[in-house]
Amino acid sequence: MTQTIFLADEAATLAFGESWSRCLQPPMVVYLNGDLGTGKTTFTRGVLRGLGHTGAVKSPTYAIVESYRLPEYELNHFDLYRFAYPEEWEDAGLDDLFSGSSVNVIEWSVQGGEYVPAPDLILNFSAQDGGRVCNISAQSAQGQRSLDLWQN
Structure with a gap:
């Protein structure tokens, strides 16, 4: 199922993230x-x-990644925009940040390939x-x- 929402401005994008x-x-x-500039980081904020x-x-x-330790869980915010090749994911050891207790938000995921x-x-x-x-x-x-x- 896909849901679509219109976000009029930065304030609406922040409220959407909240x-x-x-x-x-x-x-x-x-x-x-x-x-670039369509609201990915604003949503995360x-x-x-x-x-x-x-x-x-x-x-x-x-x-490449900013991690936030929150009372509920850890949120890792990735941005792979500058990856020159998908193997940089492995080279950077990013798999180590994935755990059963984290939410991982990834911008430009296509740059990390498989x-x-x-x-x-x-x-x-x-x-x-x-x-x-x-x-x-x-x-x-x-x-x-x-x-x-x-x-809901």
Whole structure:
């Protein structure tokens, strides 16, 4: 099942992320797809704000991953945009960050090829009518539970 939502601006994208903050439960992998500037990091910032994180949330474009230890679980925010080849996933030892107690949000997952774990949810962001559209699709039973929880 796919759900679509229109996000008029950055504030709407932050609120959208916050609305997902209680719907993501470990272990979980979430792919955030979309062109540069379509709201992937803003969505993640909203999720983290919804979970009570008050510190900075920056794009992990250069660091590859930013990890946030939260009371509920650890959220790892990956950005694979700068990967030159998929094997960089393995070279960086990123599999070590995946555990039964983490939610892993991955931007530009395609850059990691077959090394990136399969998603539970895929959120596809695109620019439209001066805002953004996000298409959400569940890829597993865990993803479907999260999508159902978010819709209700």
